[in-house]
Amino acid sequence: MELTRRGHAVIGTAGTLLLVGVLGDRPLAVVGAATLCAWLLVVQHRAVSRFVACDESLSVSVATEQLALQPNERGTLTVAIEFEETQRLSASVTVEWPVGVDGERPTLMVGPETNQAETTCTFSAPLAGQYELPELQCNYTDESGLFEQRVGRSEHTSIVVETASLSDLQVGGDDLAAKLYGEHPNNQSGSGTDVMGIRRYIPGDSLSRIDWNSTARLGDAYVRELEDESSNQTRIFLDRHESMNDGPPGRKKSDYMREVALGILQILERDYDPVGLTLIDEGGIQFDSDIRETPRHYRQCRRVLNADRDRVAETRSRRHNEGWTGTPSNVAQQIGARLSAQDNEFATVLRPFFEASGSYTQRFDSEPLFNGLRVKTSTELTRGWTVICTDDTRPQETREAVKATVSEGTLVTVFLTPTVLFDGSWADTERTYERYVDFETFRKQLNAMPGVHAYEVAPGERRTAVLEARQNERDDEGLNGGENHARA
Template identity: 35%
Template structure:
């Protein structure tokens, strides 16, 4: 319970009277100070009783209709506050929404003498996910205005925003949009299924209903599945980076939000092909979620629910990132050059020297990276037809490259979906020309991954921002061309 400014004013007057009484040895100011002190204590006790009674009788109801909406649309949220009996002081309910929900803070007030108040708002959901909201705080004020008390409440409602397409999401290479649905079985695994009929067998609970041969089922009165020669499943392993660097971006759309929609799209296409899929999620504490590969309806549903719930409770944070371009070979070369120096070292070189005292330190750091570890755990235990999908950002580029090399060992294939940090600055792209230079640098990093055998790499970014930065680069190129022509003339 917090005293208001009015209470502090009364307390200050009492303190002044007490000081006058002590300095001047006067009785009357002492009586006044005692009276004010007693008044402050009595009002505090009364405020505690009043606020406690009001809080015990307050019920807050939150309703969201509908509870499942397409991403990019909105729902109607109604918050209703009800007291068992009217009170002689205001009761205010403040509520806020998660960062990934597009809605301003709201409040409602039960005025003295009233029992009920309600308010309605229409938050929207720019990206897919499951969102629990709002965060409620009730503020009570004592009838005499001397004390206030803020009490958090646990009442919340959940809304699921389902991905309905890429929307403002760009997925492509070098600014060119990826044609077709990314993650489709036809694109990533052509030729893995044969067309020669082999056998019929009874339907098993783990089989997808899409594989049922309905003509045979009708004839035999028992569900049967038709199998084909050379039928080979494609195992897809999604490895999603959910570390703190992935929460950078606008308040409504972070890197993690964009990558999650890509993962959901791949999951949908995998389900259409009845292929087994596994999911691994890593966060700042290491591997957070890991599942075995399966292709049942319940398994697809569980993975979808896991992805939708991921990060919906997180607040947007922005952390300064440093990109790492150096690979193990580069680190070895730098170490050799430093240790071979015969002349005096500069201050900068002296600073770097301890980091190269053990040439294997970079390899050890990469091996300890959670993404690298997540891929390493499964490279040797799955079939040769595995497709690893790595969803991350460009914060630690060298480690991403090494992880992709690991994921493509043997006959494995891998695809990296990477968010360029330059397009996810919290305050937007303020310097478009500088952003273009950084985007060109990112493109070199993406090509570096793309050159790895059996590897692909695509950027995932807000389409509007990407187009604005690329347009600036195109305009600058045209201006340089005009200047060269003018100089030639």
């Protein structure tokens, strides 16, 4: 509860009377100050009870007409407030927007004369993602105008902005979902609920899985090994190199790969399969998440995939909410501080596992894709499926990365975009076709590796145009050759 301007004026008046009464030895002024303060306390007590009654009586509803919007598309939000019972006080509700959303900010008023109010405001967001509407601020003012109370109302309203789907997306291959996932394996360690046994702690293990009894008994950190009988573990590696920006706006390599990654994520979410997401750029691992299967985790992955490169750092700042990896959480740091203050064998054994591990982003001097995959696949506790989304600009590095990943015992699916269909160099039909043949040869080489499936991701219309242009040239050559043969 806060004082309004009028309330501050009353306090000021009482203070002035008290000062005059004390300094000027005027008892009546002191009595006047005391009377004002007593009256103010009575009004405050009455305002508190009425504020509570008003807040209980006020109902707020928020609704959006569109389930999902496209970037920069105008959406509408309807806000309605109503006093279920007539109140002597007035209330106002102000609409606020989350960061990244631009919209009107109307204020609705209800009071003794008007019990309900409703407004519709428009908004838009330039970038794809899921935005949570902040709390609506409800302001109550008592009838004397001396006190006001602000109460936040959370309506749990989300605004979903999705990137426009690519109508000409073409993924080469047969029965993609079956080849990628197949049957759910069993007798694998994972994130289930049945304990299979214990093993030594490995950096990166969840702190909640530490078996403290075994750790204290054996003198080293041990974690519980859990059985996962019904879910596959998948990690998606998305290439964010500069070469992925080849292509016109909205039709870049990265746009097509994002669609593929979102499609895979949708399949995994449907089957409640755990998934991890790793983004790699020229410097190394740009973004990384744990492998989880919670609804919030799926939403986080979708938000990161829809974000552009500049917004990944912003999303990364929220990683601690659902196990997004990086520097240790505050809890781990607090445990580490307590262990540092202790001088016994138990603290000595555990102290190294709670120390800060440095910067969140991992950087590599060369071959970031190869090194990023090697680091992640070698530290994953459960072997499952690895999905790599990249292009054909670094064939040797991609080939070695796939080999290294398969050697760790995981199945690999590679999605490749052919640069020739994105760089705009299509004037020379013969050369364009040769480059496409080179790409297809590379893809087939990857696909021939044991445990690997490789698929082409391309704009279907452009791919068809290149192949048809080559076929037309061959037909013309054959026709001309037949005419020359006839003349001879």
